[in-house]
Amino acid sequence: MTFSKFGNKFTRPNGITQLMDDLGKANSSDNPDIVMLGGGNPAIIPGSNAVFIEELQQLISTSAIDKMVGLYDGPQGNDEFRDALATMLNDHYAWGLDAENITLSNGSQSNFFALFNLFAGEMDDASQQKILFPLAPEYVGYADQGLSEDMFGSIKPSIQLLENKQFKYEIDFYALKESLESTQKFGAICVSRPTNPTGNVITDDELNKLDALAQQYNIPLIIDNAYGHPFPGAIYTDATLTWNDNTILCMSLSKLGLPGLRTGIVIANKKVISAMARINGIMILAPNSVGPALITRLIKDKELLPLCNDVIKPYYQQKAKTAVALFEEIFADLPVYLHKLEGAFFMWLWFKDIDVNSEALYKALKKENVFVIPGHNFFIGIDDSWPHKHECIRINYAKDEATLRKGLEVIKRLVSGR
Secondary structure, three states, X not given: OOOOHHHHHHHOOOHHHHHHHHHHHHHHOOOOOOEEOOOOOOOOOHHHHHHHHHHHHHHHOOOHHHHHHHOOOOOOOOHHHHHHHHHHHHHHHOOOOOHHHXXXXXXXXXXXXXXXXXXXXXXXXXXXXXEEEOOOOOOHHHOOOOOOXXXXXXXXXXXXXXXXXXXXXXXXXXXXXXXXXXXXXEEEEEEEOOOOOOOOOOOHHHHHHHHHHHHHOOOOEEEEOOOOOOOOOOEOOOOOOOOOOOEEEEEEOHHHOOHHHOOEEEEOOHHHHHHHHHHHHHHOOOOOOHHHHHHHHHHHOOOHHHHHHHHHHHHHHHHHHHHHHHHHHHOOOOOEEEEOOOEOOEEEXXXXXXXXXXXXXXXXXXXXXXXXXXXXXXXXXXXXXXHHHHOEEXXXXXXXXXXXXXXXXXXXXXXXXX
16 A cells, blocks of 8 residues: 555654644543643633533524534535624724625644645645744644645744743844845745743734735735634734735634534635635545534623633633742742743743753653653754754643642652752
8 A cells, every 4th residue: 555645744653643643542541640731722711611512502402403413504604603603803903894704614733734724835826825824932733734844934033032031033024025035935924822832922013013014025824823813812912903905814613612522714805715715626525513612601691701801811821920939939949931921721841951842741741640741742843953853842831730739749750850
């Protein structure tokens, strides 16, 4: 049996499959000693989960359940949901959207597969284009999405050291402009905000500069807004959400606490949305109907955003405060740095002056039943020779305090040798 080039590329070991394999095995294990800090699974928040369960029970008790599970939506996704979402976003931001500016998919991962291959790879004139990440590290799930090899380019960040052994990555716009002006062609710029893995929220000024550069070079700006405003709203610093005809804004229902429903959202100009709908028709026939059915009434009755602002965001913000306090306590006497927690629910630890290799540490921690994600997987398109690439790990802090403390203390023991 011989695989095609596609088969060989998409079946080789990769970071996102490693992450999800760890997550699946840990979640299905009955080992009480496992400390799962590696996956991107959102927390099951009692207050919001109760709302979703009640909504599902209401659907089940009416004929709405027949439509939800028994009928296909169109390839662009549920019409009622897209109408309601457009209305909500217009009320909130005055963007002038309608349902034809929105398409759904079976999760963000499938959105990015379609978008990246829509704008990059082998072009009609036989040239090659790439997707440009203006700030590394970036989401590990992007790394292996390209149908073509070597389809991504990244810019090394500027590193700003802050008080209390914290730091923040910033976009190096000089290097970014040099890259855009090089002979290498780019089909789109893509950035996540908040950023997975670091919790970084690029500033409004940085976002405006990216938007201006994208328009200058006539390429779209793709913003991965899975953790951002207005839902789930897991941002703990000032940040303004913007959209225009050159922006492709990607959102999700997953981080509301509904990852199993696999509902991704793309907001873009109508040419892009039409293209995405056709790709949906070929790849999946129609997007999942359960997520839209569950959330539409909450949007229409203006209950979703208060749920985010009053329940979901405060929950994660308190988790962030706990994570910072534990970091300051446990790593007080070690040269370990924490990326400033500005959004999402991840700790990004940098072993700045310790001889630590992130892959080796990941393997050593697994032997101790502690699961994290080695940082090098997130530096997509960055040469392995940069030491910083191998000095970081990602931790999911959306856990109870005792579990997070236990995991951090094992990390301290392994990196300090005591």
